[in-house]
Amino acid sequence: MSIHNADIAAAFDEIADLLSIQGANAFRIRAYRRAAQNIRGLPHQIAEAADLAAYEAVPGIGADLAAKIAELTRTGHLAALQKLRRQVPPGLRDLLSLPGLGPVRVRALMTALKIKNPADLRRAVATGRLAEVRGFGPAVRARLEQALARAPSEALKRMPIAQAAEYAEPLRRFLAAVPGVERAEIVGSYRRGRDTVGDLDVLVCAPPTVDPAAALRGYSDLGALNASGRTKASGVLRNGLPFDLRVVASESFGAALQYFTGSKEHGIRLRQRARARGLKLSEYGLFRGRRSLAGPSERDVYATLGLEWIPPELREDRGELEAAERHALPQLLERADLKGDLHAHTRASDGHDSLEDMLAAARAAGLTYVAITDHSRYLGIVRGQDAARLARQCDAIDALNERLRGFTVLKGAEVDILEDGRLALADAALAPLDVVVIAVHSHFDLPEAKQTARVLRALERPHVTILAHPSGRLLGEREPYALDFERVLSAAHERPCYLEVNGQPLRLDLDDVRVKAAVERGVLLSIASDAHSVGQFANLDGAVRQARRGWARKADVLNTRPIAQLRKLLRATRR
Numbered sequence: 298m299s300i301h302n303a304d305i306a307a308a309f310d311e312i313a314d315l316l317s318i319q320g321a322n323a324f325r326i327r328a329y330r331r332a333a334q335n336i337r338g339l340p341h342q343i344a345e346a347a348d349l350a351a352y353e354a355v356p357g358i359g360a361d362l363a364a365k366i367a368e369l370t371r372t373g374h375l376a377a378l379q380k381l382r383r384q385v386p387p388g389l390r391d392l393l394s395l396p397g398l399g400p401v402r403v404r405a406l407m408t409a410l411k412i413k414n415p416a417d418l419r420r421a422v423a424t425g426r427l428a429e430v431r432g433f434g435p436a437v438r439a440r441l442e443q444a445l446a447r448a449p450s451e452a453l454k455r456m457p458i459a460q461a462a463e464y465a466e467p468l469r470r471f472l473a474a475v476p477g478v479e480r481a482e483i484v485g486s487y488r489r490g491r492d493t494v495g496d497l498d499v500l501v502c503a504p505p506t507v508d509p510a511a512a513l514r515g516y517s518d519l520g521a522l523n524a525s526g527r528t529k530a531s532g533v534l535r536n537g538l539p540f541d542l543r544v545v546a547s548e549s550f551g552a553a554l555q556y557f558t559g560s561k562e563h564g565i566r567l568r569q570r571a572r573a574r575g576l577k578l579s580e581y582g583l584f585r586g587r588r589s590l591a592g593p594s595e596r597d598v599y600a601t602l603g604l605e606w607i608p609p610e611l612r613e614d615r616g617e618l619e620a621a622e623r624h625a626l627p628q629l630l631e632r633a634d635l636k637g638d639l640h641a642h643t644r645a646s647d648g649h650d651s652l653e654d655m656l657a658a659a660r661a662a663g664l665t666y667v668a669i670t671d672h673s674r675y676l677g678i679v680r681g682q683d684a685a686r687l688a689r690q691c692d693a694i695d696a697l698n699e700r701l702r703g704f705t706v707l708k709g710a711e712v713d714i715l716e717d718g719r720l721a722l723a724d725a726a727l728a729p730l731d732v733v734v735i736a737v738h739s740h741f742d743l744p745e746a747k748q749t750a751r752v753l754r755a756l757e758r759p760h761v762t763i764l765a766h767p768s769g770r771l772l773g774e775r776e777p778y779a780l781d782f783e784r785v786l787s788a789a790h791e792r793p794c795y796l797e798v799n800g801q802p803l804r805l806d807l808d809d810v811r812v813k814a815a816v817e818r819g820v821l822l823s824i825a826s827d828a829h830s831v832g833q834f835a836n837l838d839g840a841v842r843q844a845r846r847g848w849a850r851k852a853d854v855l856n857t858r859p860i861a862q863l864r865k866l867l868r869a870t871r872r
């Protein structure tokens with residue numbers, strides 16, 4: 298491993314940046330900066346020096362920094378830097394890479410306007426709020442606007458699908474309404490329902506007389522249009538999301554839909570299959586020689602290749618082609634299959650609305666039961682309930698159920714898993730509940746063995762029903778914590794208890810791969826909104842999409858059961 302002075306200096310500068318965003322001690326930050334500067338100025342490669350003493354001879358390098366240089370030289374990594382990278386949301390780090398934005402300004406944006414990523418910044422520029430922040434005079438703002446316009450895709454990485462959807466659906470409707478346009482679809486990872494998207498791929502069906510790309514120029518959500526011809530254009534939307542536009546004729550629409558939906562891996566396998574049959578598959582159609590066998594319809598493309606039509610969520614080359622060949626694709630879960638929701642909050646803890654309003658909203662969302670799972674009292678959650686308040690809430694729910702017809706409110710709680718694997722509420726407090734959702738809300742950075750032991754220990758408690766958001770990730774903000782998921786899955790299977798697919802837009806946790814593992818193991822899933830207000834039962838749509846990507850069928854899901862069957866499954870978890 299060859300480490301250059303520039304590498305060491307860059308690592309120290311990054312540490313200083315991240316510490317500075319965190320508002321760390323100024324002396325500590327300056328020590329890293331000065332060391333970086335001195336190392337950059339050295340006439341020789343410091344990594345070639347024989348030992349720590351030689352490192353310490355450089356001005357500004359003490360024992361601590363010398364040890365870090367040694368670590369970097371030996372391993373190529375710095376544990377301290379990796380830890381900081383996990384702590385500081387990637388969006389803030391993306392902001393740092395914009396010209397004119399150092400850590401001090403990033404911190405100012407964060408404190409004054411809660412700006413956490415380039416997309417937030419773009420909005421603040423668009424609405425003029427940036428001018429309110431100290432240190433952002435006209436010159437700084439002008440430079441930032443230029444930078445944001447120039448390099449949006451570098452400044453912003455993958456976007457959570459719910460955030461992308463806010464721009465994708467209006468864009469699709471706009472294009473579909475352009476005179477002469479026959480169809481417009483958002484394809485790519487968006488159509489596959491991936492949890493995040495890199496860019497939007499927009500496919501438009503129109504005859505040669507129509508120029509949808511030209512129509513786009515007047516579109517209100519357009520940030521910039523880069524390359525543009527009649528059949529191909531690319532640009533970026535005002536929220537920073539890049540897009541590719543393709544225009545095809547109707548005789549190719551199905552083939553193009555297939556091609557640009559991807560995934561790339563799925564497409565490669567499909568084209569191999571075509572080739573093995575002496576055919577050629579492209580975005581223009583499926584051909585034998587020059588004769589087109591399929592093109593207008595995506596279904597026909599699959600059928601002509603001897604395959605069932607494959608739902609886009611499955612197109613990841615995870616066995617779907619083999620299943621489609623055997624006519625053994627799963628009948629995937631649908632939103633309409635859900636009979637209830639087993640994770641929702643009221644203002645008894647950190648929710649926004651009353652118990653009555655939440656159940657009315659659940660009912661309006663087409664559900665027949667909802668579990669109220671307010672937080673237990675714990676560090677992070679100020680308004681969490683203790684045993685006494687939980688008991689009173691249970692009484693209120695009992696009274697409510699007396700009056701309700703055709704709808705059931707289940708008594709529940711979302712209970713913190715403490716650092717040592719105990720639960721934040723005593724077994725006696727949990728015994729009267731119908732649903733006990735447990736979750737990790739703290740100590741995310743325990744080593745894998747400890748984190749796994751912690752969760753396994755919690756799963757041993759007598760009243761546990763569901764493990765909520767099992768990986769703890771927050772898209773763009775927090776990585777999953779280190780956990781041996783196989784062991785958790787085995788424990789859930791043996792116990793039994795159930796695993797949640799949390800539909801909060803930044804959680805979508807379990808992810809698709811783990812959903813599939815749970816389905817294969819026969820561990821039932823709870824498709825959950827984790828609603829904190831009446832509008833958030835819409836989170837169920839995202840959870841369903843995620844579950845479909847993990848091959849989940851109606852039978853794999855706990856809350857597709859009518860209430861009587863559900864109660865049996867809930868009781869089966871009791872010890």
Ligand code: DGT
Binds near residue numbers: 485495559564
């Ligand atoms: P993303 O944008 O990173 O979330 O993921 P995708 O899947 O939307 O990827 P993207 O936007 O690069 O391309 C859209 C689709 O176009 C992709 O899913 C399949 C097709 N495609 C793009 N590039 C290639 C390629 O080099 N080979 C093949 N076979 N297909 C490609």
Ligand code: CA
Binds near residue numbers: 496
């Ligand atoms: Ca894409």
Ligand code: CA
Binds near residue numbers: 485496
């Ligand atoms: Ca693309």
